[in-house]
Amino acid sequence: MAALSRSSALLLLLLSLSLQALHFAGSESFIGVNYGQVADNLPPPSATAKLLQSTSIGSMRLYGADPAIIKALAGTGIGIVIGAANGDIPGLASDPNTAAQWVNSNVLPYYPASNITLVTIGNEVLMSNDQGLISQLLPAMQNVQKALTAASLGGKVRVSTVHAMSLLSQSDPPSSGRFDPAHDDMMRKLLLFQRDSGSPLAINPYPFFAYQSDPRPETLAFCLFQPNSGRVDSGTGIKYMNMFDAQVDAVHSALNAMGFKDVEIMVSETGWPYKGDPNEVGPSIENAKAYNGNLIAHLRSMVGTPLMPGKSVETYIFALYDEDLKPGPASERSFGLFKPDLTMTYDAGLSKSSQAPVAKTPASPSPKPKSLGWCVPKSGIPDDQLQASLDYACGHGIDCSPIQPGGACFEPNTVASHAAYAMNLYYQNSGKNPWNCDFSQTATFTLNNPSYNGCMYPGGST
Numbered sequence: 001m002a003a004l005s006r007s008s009a010l011l012l013l014l015l016s017l018s019l020q021a022l023h024f025a026g027s028e029s030f031i032g033v034n035y036g037q038v039a040d041n042l043p044p045p046s047a048t049a050k051l052l053q054s055t056s057i058g059s060m061r062l063y064g065a066d067p068a069i070i071k072a073l074a075g076t077g078i079g080i081v082i083g084a085a086n087g088d089i090p091g092l093a094s095d096p097n098t099a100a101q102w103v104n105s106n107v108l109p110y111y112p113a114s115n116i117t118l119v120t121i122g123n124e125v126l127m128s129n130d131q132g133l134i135s136q137l138l139p140a141m142q143n144v145q146k147a148l149t150a151a152s153l154g155g156k157v158r159v160s161t162v163h164a165m166s167l168l169s170q171s172d173p174p175s176s177g178r179f180d181p182a183h184d185d186m187m188r189k190l191l192l193f194q195r196d197s198g199s200p201l202a203i204n205p206y207p208f209f210a211y212q213s214d215p216r217p218e219t220l221a222f223c224l225f226q227p228n229s230g231r232v233d234s235g236t237g238i239k240y241m242n243m244f245d246a247q248v249d250a251v252h253s254a255l256n257a258m259g260f261k262d263v264e265i266m267v268s269e270t271g272w273p274y275k276g277d278p279n280e281v282g283p284s285i286e287n288a289k290a291y292n293g294n295l296i297a298h299l300r301s302m303v304g305t306p307l308m309p310g311k312s313v314e315t316y317i318f319a320l321y322d323e324d325l326k327p328g329p330a331s332e333r334s335f336g337l338f339k340p341d342l343t344m345t346y347d348a349g350l351s352k353s354s355q356a357p358v359a360k361t362p363a364s365p366s367p368k369p370k371s372l373g374w375c376v377p378k379s380g381i382p383d384d385q386l387q388a389s390l391d392y393a394c395g396h397g398i399d400c401s402p403i404q405p406g407g408a409c410f411e412p413n414t415v416a417s418h419a420a421y422a423m424n425l426y427y428q429n430s431g432k433n434p435w436n437c438d439f440s441q442t443a444t445f446t447l448n449n450p451s452y453n454g455c456m457y458p459g460g461s462t
Contacts (some may be wrong), residue, residue, distance in 0.1 A: 002057055012273055029079060031350075032059030032316035033337065034269055035069065038323040040151065041340045046310050048320070051342050052078055055350040061268060061316045063123065065106035074113040081316075083120040083162075084144070085134060091138035092121065094142055099143035102151065105442035107152055116157055119144055120202060120268070123163045126183050137161060137188055145197055158199035159189070161434035164269045165205045165247065168254055174234030174307070177250030192410040200314070203251055206241035207291065208272045208282055212403060215281045224287060225391045227293030227440035230384065238306045241388035244270070244295060245305040252307045265308075270295070273320035274345055277333035281451065283331045292317055292337065292348040294395030295458075301394075303387055303415065317348075373447040374459045375427035375437035376420045385421040389439040391424035393419075400425075402455065409455035420450060421457065428458045 020105070035048070036351045042048075049072040049224055052060065059079035062069060073080055084092060084102065091098045105115055145159045167187075169180040179187050194201060207223035221228040223243045231246070232237040240246045248265060255261050272291035276283030298313040322336035322345075336345055344351075377386055394400035402409040405417040411416075422444050430436040437443045451457045 008066050018303045028056050028300065030312040031296060032061055032079070032081070032314065033059055033320045034061045034063075034316050034318045035320045036318075036323045036326075037066065037274075038325045039321065039340075041324060042321055043340055043342060045069045047342060049073050049076055051074065051338065054352055056352055057350060059117070059314070059316065060320070061120075065111070067106075070106075070110045070114045070116070070119060073111065073115070077115055078086060079115050081118040081120060082116060084122065084140070086122045086128070087127060089122050089125070089133055089136050091295075092140035094145060098144045099140070100147040103147040103151055103153075105146065107148070107153065107157060111153065111157065113384050118158050118160060118199070121134055121149075121159060121161050123162050125161060126186065127166055134186060138193060139185070141190075142194060145193075150414070155369050156196065160199040160266070162195065162202045162204065165203060165209075165386045167203065168250060171247060171250035173233035173235055173238065174246045174249035175238075175253050175330050177234050177253035177365075179254045185260075186398050187331075188258060189262055191255070191258065194263050195260060198264075200264040201251070201255065202266045202268035204269035205244065205247035205251075206270055207247065210247075211282050218280070220287070221402060224290040225298055225388065225395060227389055227392055227438075227442070230388070231439065236306075239382070239384050240306065241389070242298070244298070248313055249305045249307040252305070265313050265317040267313055267316045269316060270359075271335045273331035273334040273336035274336075277329045280329055281333050283334060284376070288335075289348060290395065291345040292333045294391050297394035297400065298387075298391045300400075301387070301390065301418070308383070311344050320461060328441040328461045347397075369411075372432070372434065374444040374445065374450055374457055375443050376446050376450055377416060377439075378442055378444045379421060381413040381416075381442045385440070386415050389442055390415065390419040390422045392439070393422035396430075398422065398425045398429055408453075421455070424450070424457050424459060432459075442451060 017367045044067045048069065053076055059081065060073065061081040063083050067081040070080060070082065092102060100340060112115060121144060122137055125137050141159050142160060148154055148157050148159065167183065168177055170176050170178045190283065205332055211219050222231065225242045229239065230326055231242045232239050252261065255263055260270045272288040273283040274285045274288035299315055302310065302312055304310050304312060317337065321338055321340060322333055324333055326332045337348060337350070339345055346369060400422055401407050402419050409421045411443055423437065427437040433460055437445060449457065449460065
């Protein structure tokens, strides 16, 4: 009987692991979403859990520790970041028992069925200018970490805090990135703790705000991962093709300057509003879809950033739903990827069933454009410019799964090869107009079919 019980337990364990593997096969741990709750029209947590499972979103960040949401995500494998509010910091800092009780109430009842991975203590505390609160931040983090360790969760559930991008006094060019000297002493202590505990530096870069402060067309293209001429870092000679990489690398440079380049970076918030007030520059459905869709394609490419190549930084998109009770301009209430009825606000390419929108049939017949063959990169174009074109194409309604790992066109695994496939598919799907094979003058036409082995390039002369 005991042997039967052990066999049954082993079978259940293997079944559980198989289910987890199936989940992770369709989700991406480096793509997360923020779940704000300043709203009165949010769907039930169970519906939200089902919605997430229909997407490739691998993680969710909560600003608090809502038990209903944490419970609803049990068994899904979705990573969960929970938070302690700024108002909790004094109690957590002054009394280890308070920290232990917080962990006992908000982590232990749900872990490991609910995959809690990180606890964030406070939000943008260093920007509050509340010196009392700032001085209590590290003790609060230390007490929560000690409570987790005492509960045998040390190394399994990490502890961090979230910073605004304004924590950097300098970020342009990226190689000059430095933390505000006013916070040097505190940052050094925080980073020592984070290095020792293996927790990430969580920061909120928003290219949207960069564009608002410099609303030129070339800045918009740079912020939206669209084809552009790029910006050269005068310190390194590296050409940056998008604002996201530039901002993340500025944080990396700031860490490096303090001797903490080994501390992992986590993008705890980034996004683009799809609607705003008439006087706001930048919010629109088109811009939000371009930013989030191209960001997701860029993360999936696993190219990384120029200073951190070869892997994608863990990134949480703001936000899952709109928060209709938020104060401020209309844009503050218009970041949601999904509506309360669970339909997409726009297609950012997150759905497992269809990561690319289906092309609509014209209402009336129109003359079929003459194809000029196949659209491919010009020879000699640098990888950074080709990567920008690749991100742009994959973020605009084409199916880039053939150039993802396991796809028919993944090999050779080079930027040039992947860009060639994506640029051609974009051209073929966009009406076969000559201007759809421009990509900031990095592309040209060929009458030689670039298909090879099992990798088929649609197109040809007609």
